[in-house]
Amino acid sequence: MTALAVGQQQVSRLFDATDVDAVRAALADFVRVQTNGPVEIGPLRRFTVGFSWVTYGFQAKWSEGGQVHQKDLILRVGPPTGIFGPYRAYPEFVTLRALAGSAVPVPRVYWHSDDDSVLGAPFFVASLEPGEAPIPWTKDGGPAFDDARRAVLGEQFVGALAALHGFEWQRTPVANIDGTKDVRRAAVDQVDHWMGLLARWSPERVPMLEMAALWLRENSPVARRIAITHGDYRIGNFLVVEDRITAILDWELVRLGDPVEDLGWICLQAWRGRSPYMCHLFEREELRDRYAALSGQEVSLADMAYWEAFGTLKLAVMHFGATDCFARRGFNDLRMAGMGAQIPRMLLQVESAVERAS
Numbered sequence: 418m419t420a421l422a423v424g425q426q427q428v429s430r431l432f433d434a435t436d437v438d439a440v441r442a443a444l445a446d447f448v449r450v451q452t453n454g455p456v457e458i459g460p461l462r463r464f465t466v467g468f469s470w471v472t473y474g475f476q477a478k479w480s481e482g483g484q485v486h487q488k489d490l491i492l493r494v495g496p497p498t499g500i501f502g503p504y505r506a507y508p509e510f511v512t513l514r515a516l517a518g519s520a521v522p523v524p525r526v527y528w529h530s531d532d533d534s535v536l537g538a539p540f541f542v543a544s545l546e547p548g549e550a551p552i553p554w555t556k557d558g559g560p561a562f563d564d565a566r567r568a569v570l571g572e573q574f575v576g577a578l579a580a581l582h583g584f585e586w587q588r589t590p591v592a593n594i595d596g597t598k599d600v601r602r603a604a605v606d607q608v609d610h611w612m613g614l615l616a617r618w619s620p621e622r623v624p625m626l627e628m629a630a631l632w633l634r635e636n637s638p639v640a641r642r643i644a645i646t647h648g649d650y651r652i653g654n655f656l657v658v659e660d661r662i663t664a665i666l667d668w669e670l671v672r673l674g675d676p677v678e679d680l681g682w683i684c685l686q687a688w689r690g691r692s693p694y695m696c697h698l699f700e701r702e703e704l705r706d707r708y709a710a711l712s713g714q715e716v717s718l719a720d721m722a723y724w725e726a727f728g729t730l731k732l733a734v735m736h737f738g739a740t741d742c743f744a745r746r747g748f749n750d751l752r753m754a755g756m757g758a759q760i761p762r763m764l765l766q767v768e769s770a771v772e773r774a775s
Contacts, residue, residue: 432496432537434471437461440536441475444492447535448542451528454480461492466550468739468752469500469669474545489545490527494538498746500738500753501669505531506539509668511590512645513543520580522664546664548656553697558690561652561697566660571698572707573662574655579712581665582644582676591645596673603675604637607727615734618741625764629730629771636774638720640675647671650679651688652696677716680708681724686766687732722774729770733763 433439437460445458459476466472473492478485495504510529517525529541551570555561562570586592597606612630615623648670656663683704688696695704701718709715740757742748 432494432533434463434494434496437463437473440473440492440494443536444540444542447530448477448479448528452479452481464491467667468750468756469667470495470504471499490542491524491545492540492542494536494540495669496748497533497538498742498748500735500742500748502742502746504539504669506541507531508594508671510541512594512668512671515586515589515591516581516584519584521577521584522662523668524664524666546656548658548663550654550656550666551652551697553652553688553690555690555692555697558692560692560694567694567698569660570657570662574696574698575704575707576711577655577662577665578647578650578679579708581647582679582712582714584645586645586673591673594672596643596646598643598673600640600643600675603640603643603678604723604727605634607674607678608633608637608730611731611734615737618734618737623737623764625767626730626733629726629767632771632775633723633727633730636723638675638677638723640677641714642676643673644676645671646674646676646678648679649682651683651685652698653688675724676714677720678724678727680704680716680721681726682728682731684721684725685728685732686770687729719774722770726767726770726774729763729767733760733767736760736763 441461445456449456457478461473461475464472471494477490478487506529513523513526516523524543524546527542531539597603608630654667655665684695736756739753743753
């Protein structure tokens with residue numbers, strides 16, 4: 418719970434995702450201060466997408482710099498008891514702002530705050546981009562796209578990733594986000610980070626994950642370069658209109674690190690079901706080759722396999738986080754309980770991924 422000073426009174430504020438009128442009023446007050454002008458915030462419509470941040474859509478009208486703006490926007494709020502809580506809006510906000518106008522299609526960001534006294538939780542406001550998000554879970558476990566659409570979307574998907582990894586972040590605020598700038602520590606630091614989260618989220622030790630972490634530390638590759646890594650780059654996290662990717666979404670895990678981490682994440686079994694295509698878009702070798710062609714950076718299948726093994730461990734740890742936020746933090750989203758039920762299957766996937774990488 419946080420306290421908000423109003424005159425001489427102290428008013429307690431706790432973020433309540435269901436109290437859309439209170440969220441709307443507080444957001445209008447915040448935007449009014451940011452723009453120093455009149456603001457109209459329309460009704461908030463909560464979206465059911467996403468497993469972490471709470472997302473609302475709304476229409477806003479405001480005046481700034483002598484101009485009147487009217488836009489369809491989204492509000493993203495990091496709930497205090499959510500899977501990755503406590504959240505910070507700053508890393509995602511500054512990354513999206515830095516990437517604006519680049520070859521990476523991203524929503525435009527407008528305002529953000531990590532001050533809990535505003536809404537009771539960190540948040541940012543961005544443009545509402547057109548399109549639908551294809552999901553990896555198909556009805557029969559088969560391909561999500563036909564061959565023609567797979568080729569068109571796949572080229573855009575890997576092209577945006579190559580552009581992200583080639584982005585010169587060093588003289589932007591992105592240089593201040595989490596991660597490592599030491600090519601020798603990129604892998605080990607990530608293993609340590611996620612095992613630290615596991616220790617927070619699981620009251621018991623998990624032998625399979627500890628064994629996998631030991632192997633990952635002993636076999637950690639040296640990164641060829643440090644880049645912005647998305648952290649959750651996959652099918653389900655981009656929007657499509659017909660055959661065009663309009664936006665890459667869900668940047669909450671963004672950090673500086675080894676760009677091959679994103680390639681390994683694309684290869685996870687969770688994102689393809691029984692399809693032979695990574696994220697329903699590429700065969701593994703095809704993904705490597707197209708990425709090399711578009712980025713100018715050669716990547717070995719061995720390094721991709723290492724990062725796929727790490728990514729599978731990371732996803733397994735997320736499932737423990739989901740269990741913790743549902744069972745112990747009071748985050749009443751049944752999808753979190755569902756993730757907890759999948760932990761045994763995830764541990765088997767970790768074992769298989771490490772065996773393939775060994």
